[in-house]
Amino acid sequence: LLGSMSSHATRLRLKLPAICCLLQLVTIILFAVFIRYDQETSARLWHEELTRHNKSNRDNEFYFRYPSFQDVHTMIFIGFGFLMTFLKRYGFGSVAFNFLIAAFAFHFQSHLLNRFGHSFFGCLLSWASFMINADFCSGAVLISFGAVLGKTSPVQLLLMALFEVTLFGINEYILLSLIGAKDAGGSMTIHTFGAYFGLMVSRVLYRPQLDKSKQREGSVYHSDLFAMIGTIYLWLFWPSFNSAITAHGDDQLRTVMNTYFSLAASTLATFAISALVNEEGKLDMVHIQNAALAGGVVVGTSAEMMLTPFGAMIAGCLAGLVSTLGFRFLTPILDSRLKIQDTCGVHNLHGMLSLPHTECLILALLWAVTGSYKTGPQGMMADVFPLIADGSRTATYQGACQFFALLITLGVAVVGGSLVGAGLKIRALGAPPDTQCFEDQLYWEVPENHHDGYLPAANPEDPERSA
Amino acid sequence: LLGSMSSHATRLRLKLPAICCLLQLVTIILFAVFIRYDQETSARLWHEELTRHNKSNRDNEFYFRYPSFQDVHTMIFIGFGFLMTFLKRYGFGSVAFNFLIAAFAFHFQSHLLNRFGHSFFGCLLSWASFMINADFCSGAVLISFGAVLGKTSPVQLLLMALFEVTLFGINEYILLSLIGAKDAGGSMTIHTFGAYFGLMVSRVLYRPQLDKSKQREGSVYHSDLFAMIGTIYLWLFWPSFNSAITAHGDDQLRTVMNTYFSLAASTLATFAISALVNEEGKLDMVHIQNAALAGGVVVGTSAEMMLTPFGAMIAGCLAGLVSTLGFRFLTPILDSRLKIQDTCGVHNLHGMLSLPHTECLILALLWAVTGSYKTGPQGMMADVFPLIADGSRTATYQGACQFFALLITLGVAVVGGSLVGAGLKIRALGAPPDTQCFEDQLYWEVPENHHDGYLPAANPEDPERSA
């Protein structure tokens, strides 16, 4: 039955190989032309570095970034991948399309990011600005994936990733290089951008008849446990995410500590509000799986600063509160009023916290300048706000820049998402029909009797039981 | 049916939010009043440190503790969390209540631990003594959680965590600061304390009618696989647990190596004994999930010393043997004779090994002093036993102190657990009735047809199948 419903339009036998090969070929050519090993990676350059600066092999940046990087890598592929397996019939698509588009974004983006702000030819492949940014960029794409989960073909997803990665690079260049905004944990460049981009794609691809797939939109017992694998890994490694590219030394340690405290506080807040908004006082797995992470998002930009542990906890509490309320009250409104079908509720976790985290940053900034940085040597301020430290900016001006950067990000995400969404409407890209959303059988060989919710009552052809 | 059984007593709509908010508020206030960034975390102090001691940013303690810490963090939230999902209908509660109380204990404890032995105001937030101890303290609470799993409400669990964390801090202060005992891997402070505290709580909360929930106390096929995720992560990262706060250099490496060998040996022993004690020679998942970890527990205190690889293996073998026998023969006796209902069998893994690991330590100590440390310079002994190295103690006296520390720990755990258990009997705390233990539906929104063991035979309203 389903086999026959997998009509011409959704067959990917040629489309998917074609797009994969094309994207891979383009990436290989771009790398061959533009990218070279940098001085930490190239045998010749590193040995020159060793001699010139009297370094030892153990001073290589590798040893000071690799563990954090692997944590972030785990978040992208295990964290996001399993978080989305909560859907009862879309586990294969969740974890494996996540794998596909993250792997693509991971090695494609690198090129673009380095195009801007650096020389064009002979661009160097540096560890921090390249590999870690590659995962950050994948993160933004996966947030958007959360909004359109179950309603798109892998061909659409790869195209979305292609354009989103490009816009991510442009937006990041504007924010960090032109405006001089701070965004170590990617609150704006990753969360705000990824969420609103994905929401706009979802808006443009609005499906009035999505109710026909409603019976598959929920979870089953074990799919919720798989999703918890994703949640816990995201929660565990968020401190590494926020600190992966901050300055070495106290900055990195402080970012990690602040993020821990914020996450712990948002977890308690989420349990509290989840019970409170349920008529029977029962907890909801959707809230725990998502809103408990809000503490990591909200301090993304500010965790680097002298936020103080209790400041981080207050931020985390508020984030957990706002995010859980969003899942309970805002998601239905987005769907019915604004026609935005947000499968994973990315708006509540990644989008809605844009304003709080910006305010959080601005407060931290004022606090920083008037407070704890003031009496110390110049160097410690220069790590965080080089432009304030060298006197070319006031703290107020920096605060205004941060707010302006948020507006730019929203603009790029909304316009970009709308255009890309419009492009993805092309029928040949293999989108599922409204009756077949959230369904693995459309794109996957699925084992028969495949899971709980759809298990046949009797199974007479079972060779074991008839024996 | 179940909805209506979730009567007034077990409704958490106001209770859970109230306790979460209260605990969070107290924590925030304590942090605001007492806790400051230390010299590795504060921008000003670290930059003074840099200047004064001619350090570089890469000398920050962060780079030498963070990877181990993240391993321990993974053990607490993934390891313990998934280990307990073996119950067929309590997977949500296992992983998510684990998440809740660990997140609470993680940021609450830090305060208390630093109250003792340090100045009261302006206490510094240091990485090793604070963050890693925070996870250790969570570990003790989670061991106790294992004893009462499925028989307590989240409100009870948070209260238990609150008091256990406090007593943990007091006990640790007595052991490490007053008695001068060694306990790098927390054999006494974490395992012995957590186990006997939880067992006493379980004893006081004894349910004579627990048989009415017997049908839910077992596992289903996939819940045992989820539990194996927890087991393997605990097993993998136990070397990081035991070495997280040992001295830098050879100590940390030696602790890691000894723990590996002990764990590998306890794994073989567990498989051997599990087959031997079963009438048909079949292996039992409960043994593999738990007793294979005994090798990590047993060398918790002694792994730091010159235990030698073969010594570590012998300790691991014996631990696996004792622990598996405990699961097979002792747990039923504890239940029927001593009225201790130990859901996860924490006595067999964490409690019963108290005496062996203390003996193991004392032997290692004598060996150390008479053996391998003797001929070396003073420094290497001072890392492990500063009081012996500076001549203020003999090895025998240190051994007696270790044994005395064990008795103290047992005392604090038993008395503390009894009192806290008595407090948790208050009906308003929402404990499940005897007929509804090990059941997620009491506190959770559970998807219909939710899992294997309770799947309805036929499912006529299924829109897919009726189509």
Next chain:
Amino acid sequence: LLGSMSSHATRLRLKLPAICCLLQLVTIILFAVFIRYDQETSARLWHEELTRHNKSNRDNEFYFRYPSFQDVHTMIFIGFGFLMTFLKRYGFGSVAFNFLIAAFAFHFQSHLLNRFGHSFFGCLLSWASFMINADFCSGAVLISFGAVLGKTSPVQLLLMALFEVTLFGINEYILLSLIGAKDAGGSMTIHTFGAYFGLMVSRVLYRPQLDKSKQREGSVYHSDLFAMIGTIYLWLFWPSFNSAITAHGDDQLRTVMNTYFSLAASTLATFAISALVNEEGKLDMVHIQNAALAGGVVVGTSAEMMLTPFGAMIAGCLAGLVSTLGFRFLTPILDSRLKIQDTCGVHNLHGMLSLPHTECLILALLWAVTGSYKTGPQGMMADVFPLIADGSRTATYQGACQFFALLITLGVAVVGGSLVGAGLKIRALGAPPDTQCFEDQLYWEVPENHHDGYLPAANPEDPERSA
């Protein structure tokens, strides 16, 4: 029914304990006689090292190897363990026998590896050459396990591990010490050796009647998701695997980067080919779970070199292509023509890539010598090819050595695997009958109603539902 079928031959009540105890005893004795802590681990030797070389505790090798090592450790126990849980009724055996034989191989091998090339008595237990090699050796055994998965008893598996570990040590000694071949990522010593050893064991143990267990050879929906946990972890940490024992500095960073790019490319290629070879254009989980990893295997030996990022991508693409085609077309032929029943298809991932990775290495080698290393100082070449750097070998000669090393490895694996397979035919070792392959109930206490595919239609004795 099944209980009674678990006849005398497959009962392990005495056999499994006997073999476990024997192997453990031998290991303990070997360690007691031969193994001592090395200068990084021993308190005395390390403190002498500190004094003599003016080192600090933070220069201990531990800090520069431990994070990579833990990644590799995770691959062995979580990665391989869960990858094999795809079988619907063999999840316990997959993850737990993986655990057993890896734990055994992990601590047994260490001895052997150090027998060759070092002094016999007082052999030192060094971190890099011992612990990391221990995991590498386990990896080879687990690859062989993949070929015989579900068709062997744990007693057979332990014996296979015993002999394979021994031969692994001999082969590695020949390759690295006698021939002077390079194999940092273990392409030959681990992948080629493990795969062909396992395939030969499977060939010798050929079961003409395996069709009788055919209904259990597939997956169910959730077992495929468990397998994806394994896949993603293998994919994530493969860069650590390939770089775990390369030289410090640029070598290690370059290995990591090249492996990332190769893996990302093989993922895209796998999705492309998986859709292309399916008549309906549907993706196959078997391909994604396995072939996406081919990029890590193929650059195992060459990732250390100046492969360039685009070179790594091309290698990864080809590996994903070849591996996916192997799963689709070669595995059935191996079974029907060559009578090799390869449960996990290890030939496609680990075996078949032997020739490509050797060619890849030889090309990289020529490129290296004629290209990027040439103009630099001697030191940077010496890290990778000491024998070429000091002039005792030409690049061509080294290339010939690599090819010769591959032939040796194939020889040792094929001859060794055949002999060991013949030994494993002994009936007393408890192999499952042809009708009971891929079945946990033979060796495990399995909970009733245990999983999807075998759930009874109605469940009248369920106390909950009859209430």
